[in-house]
Amino acid sequence: MARLPDSQQNFYDKIAQILQSARTRIVQSVNSTMVATYFEIGRLIVEEELQGKQRAEYGKKILKDLSTKLTAEFGRGFPEDNLGNMRKFYTIYQAQISETLSRKSDKTTDVFSLSWSHYLKLMRIGDENERRFYEIESAKNHWSLRELQRQYDTALYTRLRLSRNKSEVLALSKQGLRIEKAQDLIKDPYILEFIGLPESAVYSESDLEQRLIDKLEHFLLELGTGFTFVARQKRITFDEKHFRIDLVFYNRLLKAFVLIDLKNGELKHQDIGQMQMYVNYYDREIRLADENKTIGLILCQDKSEAVVRYTLPENNEQIFASQYQTVLPSKEKLIALLQEKED
Structure with missing residues (x-):
């Protein structure tokens, strides 16, 4: 169909939007x-x-x-x-x-925001707090049934519990996921099964990056609420030296840039130092006065909690390291990790 002149196209778009909303x-x-x-x-x-x-x-x-x-x-x-x-x-x-x-309200219809198919799935979740979390997030983020199934299959609730204290976990079941500080954005691990790489596959960091870009919509859903894509291989230069940040996003809820570096193998303290440099540069040269401090996230296959803890300052609120998996996790394994944390 040929495109209408701009004035008529604008007129048509307004009517089409009204009909779509209706x-x-x-x-x-x-x-x-x-x-x-x-x-x-x-x-x-x-x-x-x-x-x-x-x-x-x-x-x-x-x-x-x-x-x-x-x-x-x-x-x-x-x-x-x-x-x-x-x-x-x-x-x-x-x-x-x-x-x-x-x-x-006294109208029962006002309180049901999901489809019957959503509720059929939710009713199969035995833990009341977990069920309530997925119900809130499905309504808030307009998840399709397929997206709800994926979030459940990747154990989103359990993964979020791993990085939160008891009071924050309770809030998940009452309010869903609230993004108020950098820590609220972080999951550990991130599940990247949508890129189609077997767990045992040999691939480079650039291969992983390309797969994520190819499946950007899926990656944005895994990152969470409020993310928009900014750049890949973002070059920064100082003292005639060039550095490249793998992926740059912006989170509208926190009003902050989120820099992501991808690492194969085990995370090293030099990787954390490099991310610290990227974050400092963005804070001092890129971010605006009304924006919050830049967040750095290193996605790696393996990490030592001790290396992360002793490389970063005790009051760290900007740089995080999370593992990623390219296959769906075993929920039993995640629950075991959760029990270890709570013990």
């Missing part, structure tokens, strides 16, 4: 109405079962009979297992929904 609102309204309906059906099933709890055979038959009658009148969508999910949905969320309604 379409989005309609989908959201349909989703929330359907989820609220399933919540109410679940409530009625639970109440009916409680009334007939003295008759065990009645409790076993109720879903089967209800499925048959609803399917005959309303068509597909009411098999026994889905009705069982509605019952489970009400059981899991009744306290949370009641509390929310008492604070916000």
Whole structure:
């Protein structure tokens, strides 16, 4: 289709944006109405079962009979297992929904911001705090079901817990991830399974960098909220010497540059010193007066916590080192690391 003249194109774009926004609102309204309906059906099933709890055979038959009658009148969508999910949905969320309604609104649809498919996934998460975290983050970041599944598969909640104290972990389940300081951005490890490199593959730092650039959208999602890409192989020069920073990002929430260096093998203290130089340069030469201090992140395959701890000053709030993995982690391994930390 030929592009319209600029004045007409601008006119068309405005109308297209209105229609797209309306379409989005309609989908959201349909989703929330359907989820609220399933919540109410679940409530009625639970109440009916409680009334007939003295008759065990009645409790076993109720879903089967209800499925048959609803399917005959309303068509597909009411098999026994889905009705069982509605019952489970009400059981899991009744306290949370009641509390929310008492604070916000008397309309049940107002409190459901995710699709039924999202809730089906969330209900399979046994830990209440972990489930609540993924629910908040899914709504806040508009995660698709596929993105929610990836964040869960890469154990985002467990990885964030590894770098936080107990009070901060509790906040994750109540407020989701809040970005207020540099430390809030950091994960350890970062999971880069989307680049398609086996764990045992031999590759250079430039190969890794190229893979990340090729999958930049995925990498931005792994980095987290508020990141925008600025540059790769950013050259800085002083005293007639040239240095190149692998990747430069900017975080809109912290109003700070984030410099990333990629390291194969084990992290060395010289790598940390190099990052310190990059951060100092950006702070003194690049950042504006109303921007916060630059953050440096070294992504490495292996690191010694002692090397990091003794190379950086005790009050360090700018430079961080995290490991990266190119395959999905074993959740059991991450939980073991978490237990070691808490012990």
